Amino acid sequence: MAVSRRDFTRLLAVGGSSAFLAKPAFAQQAQALEALGFSAAPLPRTPTEPDEKFWSEVRSRFLMPRDLAFLNAANLCPTSLPAIETMEKNLRHYEVNPSPEVRAVLLRAREDSRQLLADAMRVTPEEIVLTRNTTEGNNFVSNGLALGPGDEIVVWADNHPSNLGAWTTKAKRFGFSVVTVPVLPTHPGTQGYVDLFAKAFTPRTKLVAISHVSSNSGDLLPAKEICAMARERGVLSLIDGAQAFGVMDLDLGSMQPDFYTGSMHKWPCGPKETGMFYLNKAVHEKIHPSVIGVYGGAVGISKTFEAEGQRDDASIAAVAEALRFQGSIGRAVIETRARSLANHLITELGTLNGVKMWTHTDPDRHAAIVIFQPGSLDPRKLVAALAEKEKIVVTGRSNAQDRPGIRLAPHFYNTMADVDRTVGAIKRYLANGV
Numbered sequence: 001m002a003v004s005r006r007d008f009t010r011l012l013a014v015g016g017s018s019a020f021l022a023k024p025a026f027a028q029q030a031q032a033l034e035a036l037g038f039s040a041a042p043l044p045r046t047p048t049e050p051d052e053k054f055w056s057e058v059r060s061r062f063l064m065p066r067d068l069a070f071l072n073a074a075n076l077c078p079t080s081l082p083a084i085e086t087m088e089k090n091l092r093h094y095e096v097n098p099s100p101e102v103r104a105v106l107l108r109a110r111e112d113s114r115q116l117l118a119d120a121m122r123v124t125p126e127e128i129v130l131t132r133n134t135t136e137g138n139n140f141v142s143n144g145l146a147l148g149p150g151d152e153i154v155v156w157a158d159n160h161p162s163n164l165g166a167w168t169t170k171a172k173r174f175g176f177s178v179v180t181v182p183v184l185p186t187h188p189g190t191q192g193y194v195d196l197f198a199k200a201f202t203p204r205t206k207l208v209a210i211s212h213v214s215s216n217s218g219d220l221l222p223a224k225e226i227c228a229m230a231r232e233r234g235v236l237s238l239i240d241g242a243q244a245f246g247v248m249d250l251d252l253g254s255m256q257p258d259f260y261t262g263s264m265h266k267w268p269c270g271p272k273e274t275g276m277f278y279l280n281k282a283v284h285e286k287i288h289p290s291v292i293g294v295y296g297g298a299v300g301i302s303k304t305f306e307a308e309g310q311r312d313d314a315s316i317a318a319v320a321e322a323l324r325f326q327g328s329i330g331r332a333v334i335e336t337r338a339r340s341l342a343n344h345l346i347t348e349l350g351t352l353n354g355v356k357m358w359t360h361t362d363p364d365r366h367a368a369i370v371i372f373q374p375g376s377l378d379p380r381k382l383v384a385a386l387a388e389k390e391k392i393v394v395t396g397r398s399n400a401q402d403r404p405g406i407r408l409a410p411h412f413y414n415t416m417a418d419v420d421r422t423v424g425a426i427k428r429y430l431a432n433g434v
């Protein structure tokens with residue numbers, strides 16, 4: 001159901017400043033949401049073969065209007081409604097009673113968030129730090145290791161600036177050197193990627209820093225194999241999971257990276273400005289915290305790495321609810337769904353004249369990011385037309401020197417109708433121009 005501007009104004013009015021008393025406000029708000037076709041109620045049990053009806057139920061747990069096709073998960077995701085409600089409740093509870101007791105409740109809930117993160121990634125809470133985002137986690141590694149002259153770091157040229165420019169900037173300051181592994185024109189397969197990084201290692205290499213999924217090509221890297229290859233050579237590994245965590249069913253216990261970073265506000269659909277940083281217990285003695293302060297976490301490395309002073313406790317506590325929501329659907333189910341939406345896009349766009357697919361079409365070589373060049377169309381104009389005329393939100397790669405075009409990033413809140421509508425619109429613009 002489409003939600004009009006008037007409906008949204010009504011919604012906002014219900015949650016407005018006069019409604020500060022928690023219970024009546026939430027009851028009213030829940031009713032207004034239900035009337036608009038949204039729901040924060042627990043989902044029905046995930047069917048063995050989830051159909052479009054089930055995914056439409058999932059869609060109703062997000063506040064986006066139904067006629068908006070949001071295919072931009074790689075940038076920033078909508079927060080799920082159960083997490084929004086928990087955040088709001090947490091905030092109101094504290095603001096109406098700003099006592100140490102209420103704060104203590106929120107701090108305990110922060111530990112639930114840590115436990116659920118550990119469960120989701122099959123590791124221990126002692127290895128989890130609740131950060132602000134992937135950027136912060138990546139920088140905690142490049143700031144915190146004792147590196148100096150004679151040491152080498154191997155990075156991938158396709159990394160995000162927080163895992164690329166961050167290394168070269170700190171190399172200048174601390175005196176280590178950075179070896180940059182180039183971007184290949186196409187995904188070379190598991191062994192191809194392992195060999196590409198292995199070739200760059202020397203006896204001086206101390207760490208390899210890669211992205212699990214590239215935000216520039218969609219390539220899914222064989223992270224487990226690269227971590228194993230690094231470990232055999234006594235090299236540490238940092239995996240940037242910004243484009244994998246929350247959409248792939250991760251098993252860090254089996255991958256065994258030394259460091260793994262992610263953002264709750266991307267694919268996990270959690271509160272904004274919350275993130276996670278995994279530090280394998282094998283490396284806790286090798287890394288120093290970048291920020292020294294108070295209010296650390298309760299267990300393991302979070303006691304020192306999370307002592308960053310006052311934080312937004314209400315949001316950090318609500319990380320748990322976002323994880324519960326995805327967990328109630330099933331992480332493997334979410335991964336299958338997002339991949340099937342992406343594969344459908346790849347297949348259908350592949351039939352259009354002029355489309356050049358930058359993302360490898362083999363389902364084992366990508367996750368849920370699809371990047372392509374739309375013939376001779378100007379990506380910037382196409383992105384604007386899709387947003388303004390079609391209500392389809394995508395990212396343009398118009399400034400990119402290489403692989404220019406459009407990035408589509410579908411997720412579990414998208415319907416097949418969203419992706420079909422997107423393919424239809426692109427087909428029309430390819431035929432008629434923008």
Ligand SMILES: Cc1ncc(COP(=O)(O)O)c(C=O)c1O
Nearest residue numbers: 133134135160211215240242263
């Ligand atoms: C691979 C990768 N790493 C890190 C980031 C930064 O994420 P954040 O802004 O949440 O720190 C992004 C953002 O798009 C990304 O694609």
